[in-house]
Amino acid sequence: MKFYLPFFLFFLAFLNIQAQNIKVLNSVTKEPIIGVAIYNIDKSKSIITNFRGEADISEFSNTEDIYLKHLSHLLKTITKQSLGSTNTVFLEANTQGLEEIVISASKFIQNKKDIPQKIVSVNAQNIQFTNPQTSADVLETTGQVYIQKSQLGGGSPMIRGFSTNRLLITVDGIRMNNAIFRGGNLQNVISIDPFSIENTEVTLGAGSVIYGSDAVGGVMSFYTQKPKLSYTDSLLFKANIILRYASANNENTGHFNINLGYKKWAFLTSASYTDFDDLRMGAHGPSDYLRPEFVLTTNNTDQVIANTNPKEQKYTGYNQLNLMQKVRYQPYKNISFDLGLYYTTTSDIPRYDRLIRYRDNTLRSAEWYYGPQNWFMSNLNITKLSSSSNLYDKIIASVAYQNFEESRIDRNYQSLTRNIREERLNAYSLNIDFEKTFSPKTQFFYGVEYIYNQVNSKGLEENINTTTTTPTVSRYPDGASWQSAAVYSSIKYKPNTKFVFQSGLRYNHIVSKANFEANNTYLNLPFNRAKNNASALTGTAGVSWSPNDIIQWKLNASSAFRAPNIDDIGKVFDSEPGSVVVPNENLKPEYAYGADLGLKLDFNNKVVLDLNAYYTYLDNALVRRDFSLNGQTTIMYDGQLSNVQAIQNASKAWIYGFEAGLLVNLTKNLNLNTQYNIIGGTEEDNAIEVPIRHVSPNFGNAHLIYTNNNFKVDAFVNFNDEIAFADLAPSEVEKDYIYAADANGNPYSPSWYTLNLRTQYHIGQSTLLTASLENITDQRYKTYSSGIAAAGRNFILSLKYSL
Template sequence: MHKTLHNSLLLALFSAISLYADSSDTQSISLDALTVSASPIHEHETFEVPAQIDAISSNEITKKSTASLGKILEDIPGVNNIATGSQSGKPVIRGMSGERVKIVSNGSATDFQTYGIRHLANIDPFFAQNIEVIRGAQGVLYGSDALGGVVNVLSPELLSTSDDSVVYKGELAGEYNTNNNEWMSSVKAQMAKGKFGLNVGVSKREADNYKTASSPTYKSGDPAGTLPLFSGELPYTNFENTSAYIALGYRDEWGEVSLGHTYWQSYQNFLGHLPDLTPVSSAGQDLSNNETQLKAEIFAGEWIIKPMISHTINTREAATNTPYEIMESVKGTNAYVDLNVDRTDAKLAFIHPIFSIFDGEIGIEGYDKDQTLKSGKLSPSAKEKGLGLYIFEEADIGEWIFQGGLRYSKIEINAPTDGNNAPFVASGIFDASNNSKKFSAIAGSIGATYKLNTNFNIAVNISRGFRAPSIFELYAGGVHGGVQAYQLGNPNLEEEISMGADIALRYKDEKTKASIALYHTYIDNYIFLQNTGNSVTVGSMTLPEMKNEQTDATMQGIEFSVDTMLSDKTRATGTFEVIKGRDTKNDRSLPLIPANNLKLAIYQNLGNLGAMQNSTLFIDYKYIDDQQVGGAYEPFAQYNNTPFGTADTQSYSLWGVGYTSDIDIFEYKPQLSIKISNLFDKEYRDFLDTYKGYALGMGRNISFSLRVPFES
């Protein structure tokens, strides 16, 4: 680290505490956030549970002024963001990303063809009441794909009333970002009449190309260096998102039942370049997702029965080197990929009454997935089905909370060798000898929290996780703009098995909450993308060839967070993360490991300024350490060997400043938030930015967010 500069920046940040010392109003810190994701049996405070878990509220989501799920979650210790422009952000938990992080919607699996580094989750965060993030393997409750952790996006609960009166509440919301002319307008509402409840919402978001800080760019013939290929306004970084949801429910003494449907549609462009360094849309995309979920909770004496079934239809249409605005012009050609996923998930769980000292849940769940390649060549048609049996138990004994469980999982994948899959067979990617695969494993965990005294506790977890290779990892074959490469699957892949442990010391009182956690995870048969050293020419493009391979790996790190009231008017927050991922077979770093990082913020309450009530000024600071690729095998490592750009990144610091207030001009006070990010318009590259090889990160941006609540 550049210690002198770093320390001076921190000193400047903390000196901001004394800027406004005479405010008359006070702030408060939330110490009792409840989580439903870490236990199916009880709601607990995040402080109490053995798992390392954090929750983001709907208010915090709105203030982020973004649809990027990774961006919203990146301030959580141990969570980072694989970013592609302003629209696409995938959460990284303890160095694991992609299909090692399970994103669920109200506890039900999502399936958005997440095999690509740039493939964003088909979720509009605006509709969430809370987003809960569990760090560490969660295979017992959530099955395969939860090696790194779980992101559970929770919708608002349905309302009900004790009589036939009608109640409602909701909000109108708008956002605007100056950097890319991004705007969002949304409305959501909850209504109830007696035992019936109805939730509805609709949201629209559009953005133009985003801009980096001003910088010289590389021109053909310049001496080799690290100048970016593109800066200023980056073409082909615009997008359009539309989403809506509706849920209807009924609640009575016997329990409750609800039916919900969510619609999500997105058009995306991603910046790439041709061999002659011409900017091009590496992939225009037309993405859609329809999810229908029926669930119930039925009281049967001392038992609770929880059935759930969900059906998802997900489509991905992408055109190589063609922006989404003119994708139709190449539909039906080899440059056009049209993939459809039709998936049904079902679950039946039983919460049993206390037996001895334990109460818990036993359940069975399964899914049936049909992936159809309608045109193109990237990922083949295939069928996948899975079955899981699990038991989860909890015991509260004095100052102890124990949680543990076991799960057996079985997954089968079959890719036909005929039809649209014939080109994969002809290319030698798979054949009748390896087109059908079966995987099975046992996952388990045991954890405990011990209350040392009124303020301190210590939490320990030991877990065994499991992940089956995906259809894409096994059988891919084609140009993949998401990694600027020609990508190959590997039918010989085996399931990943992890063994991990973490320990955390936590503190809380009326003014402060803090936590430090240490973790170490071993992963057998870790799947990664290997540069084979070969090149493939497709049309006018010559691309590196990359293939999925396996090794053994370790992940280890330290996570720290603190949230404290320094005075009645001044709040400070901070996190830092140190992380290391190693390929133990080849004694090298793992790919796409986040850089060590530090984040700090100061919030100063200014009191009431006329109609602007509960005004708060804040300053935040982010330091990201330098980071190097693990080797030539890593995605985007090829940019270390070009005369422009880089795959390795240098350390950088970014400052931000903002203001929030409630506006006392209506019966329901609108809530205003203004934030200036990258305050000094700094040039930088982030290691997890997929544009780092040829472009800079986003320049200065001013975001405006206005929420207008209403209720009966």
């Protein structure tokens, strides 16, 4: 007994000592919260949590009120007595406050409420819960970005009637759009690893003043995770491991990231690998989408094989690897250096919409696929704060290098010739951005930008029996260059808390150069070289007005532009069966002039109604139209007599729409969230107004979400209206093989809906389980203009373990 008593007393003392330390965690992510202020009512006692979210509260008495306060979380009051044996406190995120901070509007942090434009944000917690397979799916979860897919390894965003090279993509502030971004559907967004994303901001509408060419319909800004410093002599170590499986395409995904934080240095390593099998479509829907047969090649001999499961979309599977390494160095409080290295590579990606084309009742292609899509970026970012400079309060300088590699390989059924087109592009950019506060009411933003792109392209024909290759016409003129120089400025005037005015101007000059001597061996163009000079002046002006706590008005007017790039002036490719696009050097920038009006009604955060209306006029639109080459309207291309077409300033367009969002917080734990988008528009085609290709159907969603400390469930529906044959753009009518047939046998895009259920459960503080059942009723459908049918009933399971 004498032996056990001291041991028992020591044990009680140990428990008492331990009880003086608490750990503060986010109630949803269960991650530690750094920098929580802990104090009593008169603030005579105070402490701040460290990088582990821990603090010693031994100086507080057992019964006095202890306040826990953090900028991004709700204030909480506890007593030491109420802690019990857990010693853990959970704080609820102030999501309303988090959503108000945006970067993309000026490249500097601003209050979202001050921005005249509509900006949609998706944070890491939302991404973790929605569990998307690609970054294109991340955008789709916003409910305001429409996604088209030509193949499983794809995802081409549409925003307010614009798509592809009329939308801009940035990664950590660096422009991803390059000189060969095309008007056809683009898949580059899938190169961004969804597991690495910290936050995504989608600007709805023009963004040319800040971002230049291509930011006509919107800007998609992806901000990846940052290395975290410990700010102490102790090591801050964090690691996450994620495993995921999806049944509809037999997806197997693995991801890990590791953060090592020191006082002045921090390192973040991230890696993801995903393997997708062929995608299975739903059981209930148009039979036109089924895959009844496919081409099987054995010993260079093609044979059409009956598909034993027509719902399985042969061939769609592929795999992808994403790597990211970041380094942060902060020698002083007012300066930091951030280096980011990003690398993405894929396997060959079958171009499914080309594999389902028929010619004379026989499948046209034996093979059609993209070669590995490789993207590398290095980005050095220097941020400096100054309290003494007359020129700036904050400066961000970024220098970046990107390398893009892509290829297209196709071979017709029973043909011995395989066509190969390979592209490599090097992109260099320099951005210097400044922020200056002149007074408590006035802020000024300005900057300069320089971009240089060089394109290397080659074309080959390969005999599949002998494997010998011969040169042929390349997709782009080899050695072509595209460069852009710009200056911009923007001013923000906020005379009081209710009213904000923002305005800006940008001047851009773009030069494109191309040499067609090599391709003239095959095309006989009337010129050997082309040089295109384009200048553009764009502006924006808008106001945000909140006359009271309930109402907020936003009004914004802007102009935007897209300058011709190498894809416009120099491309040679088969745009559709029986047509070939040839170069055209006589191009000018296209301009967009638009306005949008927003009204937000917030009834004490119980009911929030968000309404937006917009209108855009596109002038001198760069579009593909029939053309003549040396007086000829047809030429031979890849062994087929084809109509000649070219990109031309040959159109005008009018686009308009309305967006409505509703949030109803039914209880503290239950809310209803819904979004609906109405879009319309026409363009001029040979003096006739016709539907626009990238105007999506009206679409929306509705979510009923329940949340408590450890459990979250979301029952939701996605829905999509029909586009009738009469409302299809002419270019879509020509692609009848991707559409369903109406009662008259004409192509159209049917309406559809899906019912879905998603849950998330925290198992302790380190393990997170996410499970989803999507398309519960197993609908067979395609999103508008998509060549591949969407997933049928799909069970998704994800497990995350954190250290």
